[in-house]
Amino acid sequence: MEVKTSLLDNMIGVGDMVLLEPLSEDSFLDNLRKRFDHNEIYTYIGSVVISMNPYRSLPIYTPDKVEEYRNRNFYELSPHIYALADEAYRSLRDQDKDQCILITGESGAGKTEASKLVMSYVAAVCGKGQEVNKVKEQLLQSNPVLEAFGNAKTVRNDNSSRFGKYMDIEFDFKGDPLGGVISNYLLEKSRVVKQPRGERNFHIFYQLLSGASDDTLKQLKLDRDFSKYNYLSLDSAVVNGLDDAANFRTVRNAMQIVGFMEDEVQSVLELVAAVLKLGNIEFKPESRCNGTDESRIKDKNDLKEMCELLGIEQSVLERAFSYRTVEAKMEKVSTTLNVSQAYYARDALAKNLYSRLFTWLVSRINESIKAQAKTRHKVMGVLDIYGFEIFEDNSFEQFIINYCNEKLQQIFIELTLREEQEEYVREGIEWTNIEYFNNAIICDLIENNQNGILAMLDEECLRPGTVTDETFLDKLNTICAEHQHFESRLSKNSKFLTDHSLPHNCFRIQHYAGKVLYRVEGFVDKNNDLLYRDLSQAMYKANHSLIKQLFPEGNPAKVNLKRPLTAGSQFKTSVGTLMKNLQTKNPNYIRCIKPNDKKASHIFTDSLVRHQVRYLGLMENVRVRRAGYAFRQAYEPCLERYKMLCKKTWPHWRGPAREGVEVLMADLQVPAEEFSYGRSKIFIRNPRTLFFLEERRRQCLQDLATLIQKIYRGWKCRSQFLLLKQSQIVVAAWYRRFAQQKKYQNIKSATTVVQSYTRGWQARKLLRELKYQKRCEEAVTTIAAFWHGTQARRELRRLKEEARRKHAVAVIWAYWQGLKVRREYRKFFRANAGKKIYDFTIQRIMQKYFLGLKTTLPSMSPIDKNWPARPYRFLDGVHTELRRIFHLWRCKKYRGQFTEERKAVYEEKLEASEIFKDKKALYPSSVSQPFKGDYLEISKNPKYQKLNSAVDEKVLLADVVNKINRANGKGTARIFLLTKKSVVLADQKTGQVKASVPLPDVASVSVSTQSDGFFALKLKEGSASAVKGDFLLSSEHLIEIITKLHRIGVTAADREQLNIDISDEFLVQFKQDKVCVKFIQGGPKNGSGVSCKRKNNRLLEVSVPTTA
Ligand SMILES: Nc1ncnc2c1ncn2[C@@H]1O[C@H](COP(=O)(O)OP(=O)(O)OP(=O)(O)O)[C@@H](O)[C@H]1O
Ligand SMILES: [Mg+2]
Helix, strand or coil: CCCCCCCCCCCCCCCEHHHCCCCCHHHHHHHHHHHHHCCCCEEEECCEEEEECCCCCCCCCCHHHHHHHCCCCCCCCCCCHHHHHHHHHHHHHHHCCCEEEEEECCCCCCHHHHHHHHHHHHHHHCCCCHHHHHHHHHHHHHHHHHHHHHEECCCCCCCEECCEEEEEEEECCCCCEEEEEEEEECCCCHHHHCCCCCCCCEHHHHHHHHHCCHHHHHHCCCCCCHHHCCCCCCCCCCCCCCCHHHHHHHHHHHHHHHCCCHHHHHHHHHHHHHHHHHHHCCEEEEECCCCCEEEEECCHHHHHHHHHHHCCCHHHHHHHCCEEEEEECCEEEEEECCHHHHHHHHHHHHHHHHHHHHHHHHHHHHHHHCCCCCCCCEEEEEEECCCCCCCCCECHHHHHHHHHHHHHHHHHHHHHHHHHHHHHHHHCCCCCCCCCCCCHHHHHHHHCCCCCHHHHHHHHHHCCCCCCHHHHHHHHHHHCCCCCCEEECCCCCHHHCCCCCCCCCEEEEEECCEEEEEECCCHHHHHHCCCCHHHHHHHHCCCCHHHHHHCHHHCHHHCCCCCCCCHHHHHHHHHHHHHHHHHCCEEEEEEEECCCCCCCCCCCCHHHHHHHHHHCCHHHHHHHHHHCCCEEEEHHHHHHHHHHHCCCCCCCCCCCHHHHHHHHHHHHCCCHHHEEECCCEEEECCHHHHHHHHHHHHHHHHHHHHHHHHHHHHHHHHHHHHHHHHHHHHHHHHHHHHHHHHHHHHHHHHHHHHHHHHHHHHHHHHHHHHHHHHHHHHHHHHHHHHHHHHHHHHHHHHHHHHHHHHHHHHHHHHHHHHHHHHHHHHHHCCCCHHHHHHHHHHHHHHHHHHHHHHHCCCCCCCCCCCCCCCCCHHHHHHHHHHHHHHHHHHHHHHHHCCCHHHHHHHHHHHHHHHHHCCCCCCHHHHHCCCCCCECCCCCCCHHHHHHHHHCCCCEEEEEEEEEECCCCCCEEEEEEEEECCEEEEEECCCCCEEEEEEHHHEEEEEECCCCCCEEEEEECCCCHHHHCECEEEECCCHHHHHHHHHHHHHHCCCCCCCEEEECCEEEEEECCEEEEEEEEECCCCCCCCCEEEEEECCEEEEEECCCC
């Protein structure tokens, strides 16, 4: 493949430490610092990547970067973790070599981040497709879950991994991911019950309390307040830049993607909650009669809630906290626990619960991400294990962690050297031995089966008799005293007898990464990792499937009296397996370095980095790499890069690449001892030689650039000149064409102007002639007209004169004739003839008027309004007076025809009009109805005979009315009889008298102004009839009834006149209540739509159709 760029381009410092010249620790650090200051956090040592933690996000992990590094050779681009990931992935896919990526460095150096970057790179470049994407997503999402449960904030790192993780990602032959397997190593479970100052418990506790919904917390019987839980250190409970609530949601989402069922998630959270509750259980001493103290639970509430959460019987757990049963050879001995033992038991349970939950989580994730296909897989392992730790106070955990790092260093040394060696053999180059520090001796100090520290610790734990941390230290002092990497004050090695930096209860190991002082306190306990059997049995009894699974040893049916493996030996075995596994794979190293202790960007603490460079053995790594040859490169890219240095190879070399390189080297006269030819690569011994080549290349590139520039400029000027020339011809042609066109246009327009002027002149001339001709014709006409006018006027004047004369003659003649007649008849006229003629004329006129009036008189109907028009104006007064007289006479005549009865009828009508006219809307319709009085013909109808006989007086009015029910406003038909003395109401069917009211008892009558027939007979208060209350009746002949009632009052001299009240709202007395009867307009206009409703106690509403 053609190489276009190289690691060597635009280097800041040197991108590969192997090229460092001169090589010293200072120059090494300077180079790291220089690159770090320019945001170059990655540097190579050969194929090893050194990664500096930038403590800030850099824009170097974008999808563009992924594309840039995809399928490129390792040294082709500037150093990057993606280059390593790409190299590993491609050799896995294309060369079928299993890979492992070993990420080492101390806590906070960026191992976990690096492992995630590698995984995300591989996920981005490997195959795509629905199934593949699902697998990728599950693999990536396993990280947040494990980080939540296995990471915590420590003083060194806000997201420190408190467990070791090795993940095998499995690929098919095409390089598509199939699944994975995760192995976890020794979770730092002591953190569950106690955290050092400035540190936190595992993230999940804080995430659960901050991020879970109120409902979930209630279900888990938890409170959001961290301070309520003894196991949560309040110290730095909230970490800057860490959003626990949001992370909780991320974790839940990740669990769902990985494939956890909802009930599994719930169980996991219940266990987390149970651990928190467990921490709140406290004990108090209770004295027994034998003088010993026995522990009792102080407040059982937390215990109760925890038992409810896990489905454990409270009494069982309570007992397990108070007693310990020891079984040995069919014997069972039960002893009581004192308070400190109870606390020990509680914490042991919490630690076990949590660490077993964590192991379960890993196996559950493995179940989900397990590769389905049974075919052979290619495997890429990513190892992210806790970094080397040196604390002020180092305990069993640090010992184990550092042992693991020691092993990794060893495998690093072994594999690096082996690889180097193998390459030389492969390339056929002679191997020279290299000096380096081999830490196998330290590993041996720890893991040797006979006298290794771990073996002795196990021995001590299993030994009968009193075993304490001190006896363990004694043992170490006797057995390891002579070991050159072991230091202890009380060892036989007199060298340390006076070393005051070494306390009596400690021992020190000189690790490859530095000396670490371990305090022996807790070693035995932690190695034993003892959980009282009573507790595991209590847990097994839980009615909670997950808890049951976590404590299988609690099953009474499977009591195993054998001691379980110690933590140390378990760890040793798993590390051994891991190492074996790693040795079968092609290693790729990422060495993480922490630039400062402050978790700050841009700070490079020299001493800290120097220390890491030392213990990571980076200098040795460079030396090993350079011991043989500092630089190697395949022939093709080498020739491609340097071919311009020799005329024979420039610009093209036709033969094999190796020969080209040989020609090149000979031409450049590089001394033969400075390089060797391998099978596919050239090996350069000294970086100086490489830099010489690079320098020559740089110079040559400059010359080449000048040459290219010169040729380019010449070419550019020439082509520009030709272009200009071409353009000039085109422009000239266009211009000429344009000028000719313009000239032609000018001539054309001038011709048009001249032409138009000539035509205009000719036209004007013609016009002038025509106008003159027309004026002449008009002048002739005008003269002729004037002449004819003069003639006509002259003739008219003559004719008028003639007529005037004729008229004067006639007038004079008439006067003359009149004078002659008057003179002749004057003797025949008498003196008073004029007056007589006047009187005669007037008489004649009056006679004619009266006679005429006689024939044109109007009809005798008093309502006839006709009257003939007057013939003369002077008769105006007479004519009006005659009309009045005639009307009076006509009325008199009309009245004269009346019988007494009719007179009475009209009187009644008159009275009705006085009462109701313009007051009640019903009145106008009653005017044309005659007042019949007896509508029922009561005296004639035999049906009413009995009724008739019950009334002694003459019946003035008999009719059927509606009596309104006082309670509901409904009507009942009643016969209404009115006599001069009383009003009688009788049943319509039977004729039986229902009520008889003497008229004097009737105080007043109330009616509405509307067109309804309702009326209320109001009775005098205190009268006999008033007991039942007033009557509310409705009749079609309301006007007649009221008029008749009124008339009786008027005619009877001994009685007061009846009051008639006309209004739309009046009060009636119903027994005790006064009820307001209110009339409202509403309802349909036609039909009998008067309805009456009792609205409430006080209101009776009558709705009357709206009158038009
Ligand atoms: N490449 C990087 N870019 C940006 N920030 C980084 C990078 N690498 C590490 N960091 C920062 O450093 C912090 C610590 O890194 P990380 O958790 O990977 O350390 P570690 O080596 O795994 O430590 P431990 O051994 O405690 O688990 C991260 O949380 C992150 O803030
Ligand atoms: Mg980590």
